[in-house]
Structure formats: structure tokens, C-alpha cells
Amino acid sequence: MSETRIGIIGAGYIATWHADALRATPGVALTAVCDVSETAARGFAEGYGLAAYSSVEALIEAKAVDAVHITTPPHLHAPLAEQCLEAGLHCLVEKPVAESSAQMRAMAEQAAAKGLVLAAGHNFLGLPSYDRLKALVTRGQLGKIATAEVHWHLPLAPLRSGPYGLWLLREPRNLLLELGPHLVAFAHDLFGPVEVISAEASHPVALPGMGTRPQVMRIMARAGDVDVSFVLSTVEVIDDRSVVVRGSTGLARLDYANDVLVTRFDNTADIVANPLLSQLAQGAGHWREGMRNLGTQLTSLNKENPYGLSFRGTFRCVYDAIANGSPLDARFAPDAAVSVMETLEHALDAMDLPNPPALPAKVRDPKPKAVVIGGTGFIGRHLTRGLVAQGQDVRVLSRGRHGPFADLPNEVETMGVSLHDRDGLARAFEGVEVVYNLAKSLDDTWEDALRNDVGVAVNVAEACLAAGASRLVYTGTIASYDMSNPAGVITEDTSFGEDLSTRNLYARSKAECERRLMAMHRERNLPVTIARPGIVIGPGGPLQHWGIGRWHGAGAVKLWGGGDNVLPFVLIEDVVDGLIAMGAHHDAVGESFNLVGDPMMTARQYFNAIHREMGAELRVRSGNLHALWLMDAIKYPLKRYGLGRKQAVRASLKDWKSRAHLTPFDNAKPKRVLGWQPESSKAAVVRRGIVEAGLFGL
16 A cells, blocks of 8 residues: 655644654655745755645645645635645644634535545644543543543743734634634543533733733533533643543543543542542552653653654544545544534633724834844844834834734834845845844754854845945854853953854854854955843743743743852843944944843842742752753763764753853943943842743733
């Protein structure tokens, strides 16, 4: 029997999960990827050895696939599925499969008429632990089911720090449409169609220029004889994504984020032994699940993590049906997707969602004198608004045309340009005086970093020269410095060192970007200025800042080191002031500036301030840098030889120590040259950087 050839449409983050799971699915061959961004398609194709296409028409015409996975933003799901079904291709569509139940029905009817499989990407239903939960319910081992609770408690960083152009943030209803299918699909598959009784939304958070979005949604519902409650929460709380089923005989709790199922049953022991035996049984269940997952991770070298396993289980069901010509598993069938979407629509109808804000009318076209690349990110948003506050119009380069500036239609225009397209960049820079390049790329190999980070920085610089821009302000990182010596002091004259091959890829690639840009300044008069912000805090910034430590959820952090050395914190508004000054000051050309605030707080003092001012005590632990370095050394051969990552880097001990920012900074240069005046009051830094920062979304 020949393999089913698969193409992925949409080369974003979720596509990598699909690709990895497909490679582990028998009877299929991943052969192609399609994305409107040729660069994204080529990059994805190179990583997996696929054919790349920049249009669905080209993919169809090539006859390279028998089925497609649609992993684009949801507003494109229905039209793309319709196009592919019409061409005779089976379709698996990421959730939400459509934006409405009407769209979903039309897609289902088209697939049925064509005799093709249309599968819903309700991937958590493919977990091994969910199979066991469903077996408990189906066999009646939990007794008569009375109630069920389905929870999604997971922080959603874009709600507080962007990017705000994502589909799920464009309208208040999109958050439930994006995440709700996971929750409702569980109840529908276990108990049947779900009837909404009531629904409410709460804890609104303001998005810049976009009104508010609810962070918590609660739905009371009924499925047959079972009362079901759904809670979707995206505030900064401990991760709890679970399904709890209560019956007359027992209780089962599925932690679907970790593929863990534990149960509790009454026992017949006397009143003295009963509590002990009950707790021992539950403890044994947790021990069994923990050892099961440990064995899975060890034997697969972490290739079979729970999220990946959910995709594998889903894809096996879908492609077994295609190969055998048998009906599709009801969990992933179109009827289930229609029912799930109907439930979500009824819930949205019952909610009092916020109305879109009254936005100012557009009365003129912006006349940009500044371009901000990365303008939808944390620093970029504040910089764009800071420039507007000074009377400048701004052009923001983004992946799409949606951004957090709807309230500034006369001052900000958003333009979609590939950062790999040098000619397109040059056109975007025409008539512009200052270009701020805040772009960064987090890559897994040095080759990728050279293409996506260094190559982009050079492309932007070449486009600046071609367009005659008078200034390029590039943001590097203080992470490129060797910060391992507590006795030293770092200034702008401090060298990064000659050999950065044992540094982490981000620090190394940013340093290489700087080296090439400064070479272009010396050799071709590129008017470049380098900014290196410190640990930036303030409104819209993340709670889980990885410059401070390694986070294990919203409530636990292991510090880089002991946490008793002063860290280079800086307020976001001070960074903006520094960047604007660098774009305007004539003495800034060819110079670099470390935008680091005055020394004020250690990591422990920072978290003590969070506890004192916000009433939130986080679990803060010291991180032994030598132990972290040793563990990294142990992982290195496993990555390189076990997982086949030939470009894996073994970071040096200095690199690990540098993460702790052991070496203090001297910020005299930006003060002297730019007249920069960062906040000098610790109380003000705590107020703006912690109290008013919205760290917990509450």
C-alpha cells in the first residue's frame, strides 16, 4: 500500500509540531510545505527536506500531495479547505476549523460530496491518557457520571506584552474560538452534544489601541445528564489544564497538558484505615503516572512529549481511516467540529463581551520620517508611541497589516514586508530619516542564525544605504558581553571577545550583527548606532522574564546564580528615551550605548518587591551555575548524537555565569553623550516596573 503524501499549508510555529508528528506516523510521507512567504516556506522546507511552494495553486498544480494540513491563522481555514477539497485533497484543519458553525457545515458538506476526509485538529483527544479516561467512562468504572469540569488555566503572554496582531486578539470573541475547542471537544466526545446554560467573561485587560479583552471565561452547560462547567483563564496562574469527571463510584482527573490520569475510588476499609488507604492509592496513582512519563521521555530522548503525543495520536486515527477507507474516528469528524462550534457560538451569545472602542477617524495619510522594525513587540510598541508623542509619523514593518495602533490612524501605518526582501525594504525606507531595527530571531543552529538574524540585519543596513536613510539604530543585547567576573565593570569599550563560539546562539548572533554593521560603517559610511538595552521592565512587559532566571510556570523561577548581585534593570520609558535620542543626536553615529538603569535591585530584591507590593510570593530558588553548566555538558552529546542535532553548541562556564549578570555596568556614556536620564528613584522603578506593569494580568 502506498504512503499518503502530506503537505502543510502555513509554515508557522504550529506547523513544526505537525511535521514532527507526521514523521512518526506510519503510512504517510511529509512531502511539501506551502506559505505565502517564500522565505518561510523555503526555511521550513530546508529543515525537513521538502518541496516548497508559495501558493496553494502551485501546490495543487504540482500534484505533490494527497492530503494537506492547514495550519494558517483561522480566518483562512475555510477558504483554503474549500480550495483543497475542490482539488480532491483530504484535509486536516487546525482548530478552530472554521470561524462559524455555518462555515463548518459547508466544509463538511463539500467533503462528503467529494468523498474526502475532513478532520478537525482537536489534538488533545489523541492523548494516550485521554484514551484511558474515555475507557473508564465508557465501561462505567466511575459509576453514574454526575458532573464534569474542564479547565484551561494557562498564562497568555500576548495579552500583556504582544504581539497584538495575532488573530486571537483581533476581536474579543476570538480568544474563545481559539482555545475553546480544546475544552468543548472533551465534553462532546465524552458525553454528547453540549447545551450552554449560562456564560460570562471577566478580568478584562486593555490592549493598546484595541479596547479590552476578557482574560477569564466561564461556561455552565449540560451534556445529556451531566452538568459540565468550563473555565478558560489566561491570567498569570499556575498551569492547570485538566478534565475532572465525577461519578457515583469514582473520580478521574486528566491533566492533559502532561498526559497524566489519576483516579480516586472509595474503599471498604474500616473508618481508621480508610483515609490512609485512600491517600496511599492516590499516591500510587501519581507515582505510576510519573514513572510512565519518565520512561517515555528517557526512551525517546524527550521526542515524545505530551503535546507531541497528542498530535501523533490524532494523526494515526486520521490516516488509518484514509488508508483503510473506513469512517473517520468521531473525535475528529466534521459532525463533532460543527457541534463544538455551535456550543462556542451559544456561549459567545450569552456573554457580555466588550464593544470595540470608538477609534478616531482617519483624516490624513501618515508621512513617516521613522521606520520601526519589530514595532509590535514590547519595546517597539512603546518606541512607536514615544515617537508619535514627539510629533513624528511612523511606519511599522510587521508580518501582517494588523497591529496595536488602531487608535493612531493618522500617525502610524503598518506595512507587511519580508525582512529578507532587500528591495522591498529599500522601498519601505524611501523618504525616511531614521530606521529602528528591533528585530531578533531565536534560532536552533548557527546557520539559521546567520540567515535569519545576521542576514536580516545586513539586509536592513543595505536597504538603508540604498534609500539614503540618515540613521540606522540597531538593538543588540548586553547578553553578548562576558558578564562572568563580579570584579569587573562593563562599559561600551568592553570587548565581546574574539571567540564567541561557546556562547549561546542569541548572544553570539547579536554580536556578529554588530560586527558586520560596524564594518559597514567604517567601509561604506553606514550611519549606524548600536543600542544594548538591559533587563527591560514596565507596563506591557512579561512577568516571566528570562533575563532573570529559568521559569517553571508563572509561580516558580530558578535564578541564574544566587540572585544577590545587582541586575541591570531599566524602565521601558527610559529605553524609549534613549533610542529616540540615538536616532537624533549627531554624535551617536558609529557609537554604541548600553541602556542600563542606575544600579538598584538584585533578583531577590525584585521578587521581594513583587511580594511586598503585589501580595504574590513566588517560589524563587538559587541556580547553581556550575551544576547548570555540568548538566548542559551532559545533554550536549545526547543532543548531538542521540537527537542528531549536529549544530548543537556546548556553552562554556563563562556563558552560564554571564546569564547571572555578575559584572556590573557603567552607564555614564549615554548620560554624557545623549543627555540620557534614566529613572534614579528606586521607589519609582518599583512602581512603574512592577506595580503598574500588569505582571499578573489582574
